Amino acid sequence: MPRIEANTIAQTNSTGYPPAHAALVGGRWVRRLGQAAGLSDFGVSQVMLKPGAASSQRHWHEDEDEFVVMLAGEAVLVEDGSRTAMRPGDMAAFPKGEPNGHHLVNESDADCLFLAFGRPPLGDCHYADIDMVWTGGSYRRTDGSDF
Amino acid sequence: MPRIEANTIAQTNSTGYPPAHAALVGGRWVRRLGQAAGLSDFGVSQVMLKPGAASSQRHWHEDEDEFVVMLAGEAVLVEDGSRTAMRPGDMAAFPKGEPNGHHLVNESDADCLFLAFGRPPLGDCHYADIDMVWTGGSYRRTDGSDF
Numbered sequence: 577m578p579r580i581e582a583n584t585i586a587q588t589n590s591t592g593y594p595p596a597h598a599a600l601v602g603g604r605w606v607r608r609l610g611q612a613a614g615l616s617d618f619g620v621s622q623v624m625l626k627p628g629a630a631s632s633q634r635h636w637h638e639d640e641d642e643f644v645v646m647l648a649g650e651a652v653l654v655e656d657g658s659r660t661a662m663r664p665g666d667m668a669a670f671p672k673g674e675p676n677g678h679h680l681v682n683e684s685d686a687d688c689l690f691l692a693f694g695r696p697p698l699g700d701c702h703y704a705d706i707d708m709v710w711t712g713g714s715y716r717r718t719d720g721s722d723f
Numbered sequence: 724m725p726r727i728e729a730n731t732i733a734q735t736n737s738t739g740y741p742p743a744h745a746a747l748v749g750g751r752w753v754r755r756l757g758q759a760a761g762l763s764d765f766g767v768s769q770v771m772l773k774p775g776a777a778s779s780q781r782h783w784h785e786d787e788d789e790f791v792v793m794l795a796g797e798a799v800l801v802e803d804g805s806r807t808a809m810r811p812g813d814m815a816a817f818p819k820g821e822p823n824g825h826h827l828v829n830e831s832d833a834d835c836l837f838l839a840f841g842r843p844p845l846g847d848c849h850y851a852d853i854d855m856v857w858t859g860g861s862y863r864r865t866d867g868s869d870f
Contacts (some may be wrong), residue, residue, distance in 0.1 A: 578800050578802050578805060578807050578815050578825065579800065579807050579809065579813055579814070579815050580813075580814040580815060580816060582814070609814065609816070610788075610790065610816065613790075613816030613818065614816065614818035614821075615788040615790060615816050615818055616788060616818075616819075617765065617787060617788040617819070617841070617842055618764065618765045618788070618790075618840065618842075620790050620814075620816070620840070640764060641757075641762040641763065641764040641765065643757065643760075643762060643765075643767055643840075645792065645794075645838060647792075647812055648812075653725050653726065655725050658725060660725050660726050662726065665794055665795075666726055666727075667726070667727040667729070667756065667767075667838075668725050668726050668727060669727060669756070669757065669760030669761065669762050669767070671760065671761035671762055671763075672763075672764070674761075678725065691792060691814075693765065693767070693790075693840055694764070695764055695765075
């Protein structure tokens with residue numbers, strides 16, 4: 577089937593975040609469409625956020641670009657000093673190395689759905705609102721200590 | 724502005740195809756959103772097809788994955804032996820190296836709009852319906868002769 581039948585692809589709300597920082601993404605349900613379709617150049621994830629859930633902790637990547645497009649519902653794109661409503665068809669790009677943490681938060685009363693594109697993170701990822709960094713393949717506090 | 728204002732980005736219907744094969748994409752209008760937004764890991768193009776236009780000649784890439792998601796209107800995804808209606812929210816993935824030529828054709832009476840993702844083609848690209856191949860940085864006939 578050339579057209580992707582997303583509903584046939586496994587959906588997960590698992591996270592590798594330390595328990596102290598996991599609750600924010602408990603209502604984030606992800607389907608790894610690109611991987612399921614055999615793509616390797618970049619990842620494509622369908623992300624559904626339940627009311628109150630966020631796409632991630634607010635973060636920015638040193639070495640990976642990201643791109644999102646809203647498909648249904650509404651979310652708020654939060655960055656340093658800005659809040660932007662994202663509705664179906666709205667898009668945002670996050671070039672690697674720009675130190676402006678971002679995430680999408682579903683502040684509405686209904687589910688929202690978007691696609692997220694990016695390569696698997698190999699470089700460091702910095703978190704704007706919490707004492708956490710992704711470095712060397714694991715989450716650590718900014719002083720280098722383990723969770 | 725974190726949200727992409729697509730209407731502010733230049734739109735082009737130019738093509739590098741030889742004149743004999745260019746008419747099919749004359750009504751294809753492209754905005755290179757990823758490039759405009761500073762992304763380099765992968766390309767993101769917003770593509771509008773006028774009625775009768777196609778996304779490309781039907782093709783497959785040896786070395787680049789592709790992904791499309793429909794945003795508005797309707798197109799037909801044509802592959803070897805299949806025709807699939809693509810409507811808003813529908814997606815398709817084309818893993819590199821699968822020798823099944825694909826393109827989207829707007830057979831409706833209204834414009835359609837989709838996003839296309841992929842890296843710039845470096846490897847060979849094969850065309851299913853015409854005597855053409857992209858190889859070594861240019862379009863040639865399959866016998867290697869120039870257009």
